[in-house]
Amino acid sequence: xxxxxxxxxxxxxxxxxxxxxxxxxxxxxxxxxxxxxxxxxxxxxxxxxxxxxxxxxxxxxxxxxxxxxxxxxxxxxxxxxxxxxxxxxxxxxxxxxxxxxxxxxxxxxxxxxxxxxxxxxxxxxxxxxxxxxxxxxxxxxxxxxxxxxxxxxxxxxxxxxxxxxxxxxxxxxxxxxxxxxxxxxxxxxxxxxxxxxxxxxxxxxxxxxxxxxxxxxxxxxxxxxxxxxxxxxxxxxxxxxxxxxxxxxxxxxxxxxxxxxxxxxxxxxxxxxxxxxxxxxxxxxxxxxxxxxxxxxxxxxxxxxxxxxxxxxxxxxxxxxxxxxxxxxxxxxxxxxxxxxxxxxxxxxxxxxxxxxxxxxxxxxxxxxxxxxxxxxxxxxxxxxxxxxxxxxxxxxxxxxxxxxxxxxxxxxxxxxxxxxxxxxxxxxxxxxxxxxxxxxxxxxxxxxxxxxxxxxxxxxxxxxxxxxxxxxxxxxxxxxxxxxxxxxxxxxxxxxxxxxxxxxxxxxxxxxxxxxxxxxxxxxxxxxxxxxxxxxxxxxxxxxxxxxxxxxxxxxxxxxxxxxxxxxxxxxxxxxxxxxxxxxxxxxxxxxxxxxxxxxxxxxxxxxxxxxxxxxxxxxxxxxxxxxxxxxxxxxxxxxxxxxxxxxxxxxxxxxxxxxxxxxxxxxxxxxxxxxxxxxxxxxxxxxxxxxxxxxxxxxxxxxxxxxxxxxxxxxxxxxxxxxxxxxxxxxxxxxxxxxxxxxxxxxxxxxxx
Ligand code: PEP
Ligand code: MG
Numbered sequence: 126x127x128x129x130x131x132x133x134x135x136x137x138x139x140x141x142x143x144x145x146x147x148x149x150x151x152x153x154x155x156x157x158x159x160x161x162x163x164x165x166x167x168x169x170x171x172x173x174x175x176x177x178x179x180x181x182x183x184x185x186x187x188x189x190x191x192x193x194x195x196x197x198x199x200x201x202x203x204x205x206x207x208x209x210x211x212x213x214x215x216x217x218x219x220x221x222x223x224x225x226x227x228x229x230x231x232x233x234x235x236x237x238x239x240x241x242x243x244x245x246x247x248x249x250x251x252x253x254x255x256x257x258x259x260x261x262x263x264x265x266x267x268x269x270x271x272x273x274x275x276x277x278x279x280x281x282x283x284x285x286x287x288x289x290x291x292x293x294x295x296x297x298x299x300x301x302x303x304x305x306x307x308x309x310x311x312x313x314x315x316x317x318x319x320x321x322x323x324x325x326x327x328x329x330x331x332x333x334x335x336x337x338x339x340x341x342x343x344x345x346x347x348x349x350x351x352x353x354x355x356x357x358x359x360x361x362x363x364x365x366x367x368x369x370x371x372x373x374x375x376x377x378x379x380x381x382x383x384x385x386x387x388x389x390x391x392x393x394x395x396x397x398x399x400x401x402x403x404x405x406x407x408x409x410x411x412x413x414x415x416x417x418x419x420x421x422x423x424x425x426x427x428x429x430x431x432x433x434x435x436x437x438x439x440x441x442x443x444x445x446x447x448x449x450x451x452x453x454x455x456x457x458x459x460x461x462x463x464x465x466x467x468x469x470x471x472x473x474x475x476x477x478x479x480x481x482x483x484x485x486x487x488x489x490x491x492x493x494x495x496x497x498x499x500x501x502x503x504x505x506x507x508x509x510x511x512x513x514x515x516x517x518x519x520x521x522x523x524x525x526x527x528x529x530x531x532x533x534x535x536x537x538x539x540x541x542x543x544x545x546x547x548x549x550x551x552x553x554x555x556x557x558x559x560x561x562x563x564x565x566x567x568x569x570x571x572x573x574x575x576x577x578x579x580x581x582x583x584x585x586x587x588x589x590x591x592x593x594x595x596x597x598x599x600x601x602x603x604x605x606x607x608x609x610x611x612x613x614x615x616x617x618x619x620x621x622x623x624x625x626x627x628x629x630x631x632x633x634x635x636x637x638x639x640x641x642x643x644x645x646x647x648x649x650x651x652x653x654x655x656x657x658x659x660x661x662x663x664x665x666x667x668x669x670x671x672x673x674x675x676x677x678x679x680x681x682x683x684x685x686x687x688x689x690x691x692x693x694x695x696x697x698x699x700x701x702x703x704x705x706x707x708x709x710x711x712x713x714x715x716x717x718x719x720x721x722x723x724x725x726x727x728x729x730x731x732x733x734x735x736x737x738x739x740x741x742x743x744x745x746x747x748x749x750x751x752x753x754x755x756x757x758x759x760x761x762x763x764x765x766x767x768x769x770x771x772x773x774x775x776x777x778x779x780x781x782x783x784x785x786x787x788x789x790x791x792x793x794x795x796x797x798x799x800x801x802x803x804x805x806x807x808x809x810x811x812x813x814x815x816x817x818x819x820x821x822x823x824x825x826x827x828x829x830x831x832x833x834x835x836x837x838x839x840x841x842x843x844x845x846x847x848x849x850x851x852x853x854x855x856x857x858x859x860x861x862x863x864x865x866x867x868x869x870x871x872x873x874x875x876x877x878x879x880x
Contacts, residue, residue: 137399204228250414325463488774556834560591596827620683662695686722756806
């Protein structure tokens with residue numbers, strides 16, 4: 126059996142020397158393939174680069190006919206080389222011409238060679254090219270040789286990525302790594318954003334690839350691994366939430382991988398082959414990423430993602446590269462690209478520079494999407510594998526309404542979007558012209574349109590949209606962006622400022638709705654199996670009355686004699702509402718004793734978002750001054766499908782009969798008790814869904830500011846009463862298999878409504 130000369134370590138040393146020599150690109154590459162061929166005792170060594178048109182071009186060869194270099198190409202999937210590139214897997218054959226995938230290219234003279242070993246040249250899991258060795262004799266290349274080739278390929282990948290071979294590329298073509306890519310994600314917000322990629326988890330840049338001293342590199346690796354293990358253990362022991370998204374389960378998985386001998390052995394093996402510790406991590410990470418891109422089982426893909434995250438952590442420990450730095454300095458028009466992100470993490474960024482966010486995960490009613498909407502940032506979710514295909518600094522376009530993302534767009538796509546932005550500016554101008562028109566349907570039904578809000582920054586938009594006030598002020602956002610618990614004074618100032626900006630328009634302040642995916646970075650929270658159904662919101666408020674009392678006191682002081690509306694979230698039973706009222710009453714008494722001005726009118730409303738309340742409306746509503754339906758939670762609980770989990774979040778139509786019947790029940794009850802009712806969940810901001818709500822008698826809709834224009838236009842063009850009748854009849858008697866959505870769609874077409 127033929128073995129390599131001196132092994133991969135010698136080869137890597139030779140490669141390093143070659144990289145430092147003052148050679149022209151082609152000369153250098155020719156020398157590299159020669160060195161590989163000699164080291165592997167191969168008759169042939171060829172290097173193919175994947176171009177942006179999907180062709181694998183022979184860039185250099187020792188052994189194949191010289192005239193075939195830069196001439197011979199294979200398509201992805203074509204021939205053995207195309208197969209390796211497409212599958213991102215090594216291939217070793219004793220008798221290559223007998224393989225069914227073998228394709229003969231006469232110009233190369235390849236038919237003479239029997240033994241074949243090819244490996245993909247990968248970076249971040251993406252195939253950039255293929256490296257092949259061949260021998261005339263039939264022989265078997267062993268695992269060690271495959272590993273050595275993969276190690277060498279890591280270096281070649283780096284050379285491709287750092288543009289070492291750019292002057293060998295034919296005019297008019299480019300390498301695949303820089304190819305434009307399109308992703309079909311899910312719309313989280315409207316709007317279009319053109320900008321520059323900023324990776325939320327910046328990729329660690331490895332500059333030193335080749336080990337000077339293998340033993341020293343192994344010690345570095347072991348020390349870094351130990352450091353990482355200790356920090357994971359510490360996080361688990363303290364139950365801390367790091368950055369808001371690292372839940373216990375992820376940490377447990379990290380711990381499992383960090384102690385996994387298989388993983389650690391592969392890292393050590395890569396060092397044995399001559400790579401530095403960080404290059405070894407990248408080399409093994411490449412395999413993980415390649416598997417991730419191919420994997421269709423969501424569970425396994427998640428675990429591979431976790432392993433990838435862990436490799437990033439290890440790289441950071443090894444290179445001492447902190448993340449914080451990159452987070453601060455955002456370019457203008459920054460578009461964040463992340464696997465997932467909690468709302469608090471999004472709020473950490475400089476909002477003046479942030480145009481958009483793209484996630485690989487997330488659901489449309491996940492709080493990160495809601496926060497993006499409230500900040501006026503364009504957001505798209507479920508853009509699969511976008512993280513590994515993006516580089517910080519790439520151009521990117523987000524098409525909010527369609528959920529499409531264009532990474533490295535071509536000039537014509539970019540131009541099309543520049544035009545689109547112009548058109549949408551015209552649309553905005555068109556909506557702006559509607560702002561002073563009374564919001565009344567053609568048949569005379571008045572529909573009150575309100576904003577969902579939560580930050581002072583988004584309140585001035587009331588003037589732009591002409592909305593009647595704020596139907597939902599999510600007070601927890603202030604808590605989520607703070608680095609420590611906001612004090613009474615800070616809370617009071619925010620609420621007072623909100624009321625001032627709103628002028629005479631009402632603002633409904635919702636009491637803190639913390640918990641679920643709204644975690645506070647500075648607050649230790651228990652790990653919960655199902656946080657959305659856990660210790661959150663008013664449950665937490667009533668058990669920690671200090672927090673609740675302070676907030677209510679801040680609201681009363683901020684009102685300073687003005688009217689005040691307070692909304693209680695996540696009420697499950699009437700007693701929670703009654704108890705909250707008692708806390709409010711006590712604070713009012715306290716204010717009175719201190720001789721401070723009382724609100725001229727104080728109203729306490731209840732959110733209906735836990736289904737249990739549907740069967741308690743006659744007990745609850747007589748005690749409430751107003752009601753607000755939170756469709757996001759109500760629908761997630763009615764359908765037992767997590768609003769933040771894309772696998773189930775859209776399985777059931779929120780305006781399907783059972784859900785709309787539930788909403789109608791609350792509307793009818795509010796009417797019986799003569800109290801106002803508002804919808805403040807995301808449903809109110811979508812035209813067809815808003816029509817469904819109006820059709821069951823809802824006349825107060827609260828939504829993201831960007832939705833006011835389109836909904837107002839709908840209202841102004843609408844004959845409501847006939848559709849109220851047909852939806853009413855369908856909900857009561859069934860509609861012979863016709864869905865509410867279809868019924869509404871028909872009405873929209875008949876009335877030619879702007880939906
Ligand atoms: C809701 O659940 O619909 C709601 C408005 O509250 P949040 O989205 O903040 O949970
Ligand atoms: Mg809710």
